[in-house]
Amino acid sequence: MLLKTLNLQKSFGKTHVLKGISLEVNEGEVIAIIGPSGSGKSTLLRCLTQLERVDKGTIEVDGIQMVGMNGEKAVYADNKILHEIILKVGLVFQNFNLFPNFSVIKNIIHAQVKVLGIEKSLAHKKAMELLEKMNLKEKATSYPCELSGGQQQRVAIARALALNPRILFFDEPTSALDPELTGEILKVIRSLAKEKMTMVIVTHEMAFARDVADRVIFMDDGVIVEEGTPEEVFGNTSNERTKEFLQRFNQN
């Protein structure tokens, strides 16, 4: 098991955003997390990638304890272990967050060299391979501002993959894109799924979730309401909340 969380809880002030999330992700699995806005999907990803701290619960990544419980409070591992864990995960943001001052290729090389200490020529080779895979080889020396949203997002995926993460998280990777550009990102994610990349994808693309995910998780109001295969969740769910959400979605 690559990721295991137990009873994660997180509040922002008085707003209880995560109300006990228990989740397991196996190697090679693709999980889609769906649910209405404000249901805590993004917060969950942000907690798993150390961008937010949970209040309660445990998180284990690739067998290493990231957060444990001491009585009533969550206790984080020390910084060295947290750094080790962060290198096992990658995150693709809704709005890409490429470094605008770096060229495309440097966006992919830089962390390899500075964070992993990989030799520059090897990092360059790897970056070019990834760009080739993303069909962006000719954009290597461009700057992010010169690329379309879809191209920027593909660079962001390459940047994350360059560090060989065990799990790749996607936080609504197509939400900031024009509808005609979402296809190219979904295609990339599909090809990663074929290569058995472990991925957790927060998405509003229901057809895509149904198609690519091994398991679908429906979240609402800070809890996992339903979890199952795409057929179970989309096909014939017996859960009223899921039904209502999917119906509302189909109307739009």
Added chain:
Amino acid sequence: MTIDNVPLHLLIPDMLEASVEVIKIFFLTIIFSIPLGFIVALARRSRFRIISFPTRIYQLIFRGTPLMLQLFFFMYGPYYIFGFSFNRFTACILAFVINYAAYFGEIFRGGIAAIPKGQYEAAKVLGYTKLQTFLHIILPQVIKHVIPATGNELMTLVKDTSLAQVISVPELFRVATNAGTRYFSSIPIIIAAPFYLIMNSVVEVTFKMIEKKMDYYKN
């Protein structure tokens, strides 16, 4: 050659020499106040009030009182407080550096605040340390942001050097006013204008060039 009884062949070399003094004040102020300004900006952003609050008070005092007064303070203040004095030039540089660092602190603080949170988050998830994030990712973007405001400030600095006359630093404006008194003429002061203008033209052109050089990407 004389105009209004002012011997230009004597005055111009004096003013050139005094311009060197202006340039010295200019560069020494830059060298010390810009790094100091960055420290001020970071101190202001500190989540520890014990660091951010005194920094804010320092900035209030040095932005809120005349630079001319601060020059007096660094020239004559230490004698009353500690019983010693800096030499004129040192007092002058101290006043300029501490005054300008207060302003640069605000400019850089604005520049740092303009960097989206996503940049820090992306860097963190990629495993960069905080120092690496600041040096490689944040700082270069901050520099691009603050170039126009910094150029503005440095043009003010060139003109502000004229204030150093109040503690008798032999800079351009003092030489010009002295000559004016000596020859009973306003001509020396009028001649000082193109000197300042030429120096500031260099600053302006330099900053336009830097701006252009940084234009290879957009934020």
